[in-house]
Amino acid sequence: EVQxxxxxxGLVQPGRSLRLSCTASGFTxxxxxxxxxxxxxxxxLEWVGFIRSKAYGGTTEYAASVKGRFxxxxxxxxxxxxxxxxSLKTEDTAVYYCTRVNSSGRMADYWGQGTLVTVSx
Amino acid sequence: xxxxTQTPLSSPVTLGQPASISCRSSQSLVHxxxxxxxxxxxxxxxxxxxxxxxxxSNRFSGVPDRFSGSGAGTDFTLKISRVExxxxxxxxxxxxxxFPVTFGGGTKVEIx
Numbered sequence: 001e002v003q004x005x006x007x008x009x010g011l012v013q014p015g016r017s018l019r020l021s022c023t024a025s026g027f028t029x030x031x032x033x034x035x036x037x038x039x040x041x042x043x044x045l046e047w048v049g050f051i052r053s054k055a056y057g058g059t060t061e062y063a064a065s066v067k068g069r070f071x072x073x074x075x076x077x078x079x080x081x082x083x084x085x086x087s088l089k090t091e092d093t094a095v096y097y098c099t100r101v102n103s104s105g106r107m108a109d110y111w112g113q114g115t116l117v118t119v120s121x
Numbered sequence: 122x123x124x125x126t127q128t129p130l131s132s133p134v135t136l137g138q139p140a141s142i143s144c145r146s147s148q149s150l151v152h153x154x155x156x157x158x159x160x161x162x163x164x165x166x167x168x169x170x171x172x173x174x175x176x177x178s179n180r181f182s183g184v185p186d187r188f189s190g191s192g193a194g195t196d197f198t199l200k201i202s203r204v205e206x207x208x209x210x211x212x213x214x215x216x217x218x219x220f221p222v223t224f225g226g227g228t229k230v231e232i233x
Contacts, residue, residue: 047222
């Protein structure tokens with residue numbers, strides 16, 4: 001069974017940093033791209049970014065709203081994807097979801113339960 | 122960026138009756154590889170999103186066959202043939218043909 005578990009969320013002050021982790025199980029993690037999405041309270045879904053598998057260079061793509069502040073990385077030996085968030089703003093407050101990406105369909109086929117990040121002074 | 126527009130915003134439906142949600146993209150979602158990367162997600166209250174349909178019309182594993190997707194180019198539709206109580210939630214269309222991945226604003230399906 002595919003499982004994705006996000007952790008690392010919490011309350012953080014504007015301008016500070018936070019790192020989220022996504023621990024995967026039930027599939028060969030290194031074979032898949034991974035993506036992060038977020039959902040502000042009461043709002044719709046927003047794509048944050050994406051990391052390809054090592055077979056495709058392990059390169060990343062980001063939404064304009066987070067580019068230069070957020071970094072996605074992966075540790076295939078531990079089956080973990082990370083979202084490093086720097087220079088956090090109040091508008092980054094959201095539930096952050098980690099997803100597996102099915103490359104043939106370019107879709108996020110499995111989603112974690114999410115972790116809440118609150119940016120507030 | 123590709124803008125995704127969903128209608129209606131809200132869809133009150135009688136149990137057992139059909140429901141239909143439309144999604145329009147600001148440009149064609151046909152990729153240079155010939156595929157159209159349009160998916161539909163369901164988000165039940167208090168739950169994370171769940172994949173229902175990918176590449177316009179392919180049902181994901183475990184998705185009931187009362188859900189179906191259709192369309193081409195810039196116009197797409199999600200249909201629920203007979204709405205059940207467990208179908209209550211918000212439905213999103215999303216495109217991954219071009220970065221950034223973008224979403225429609227969501228359609229809330231509720232029971233009359």
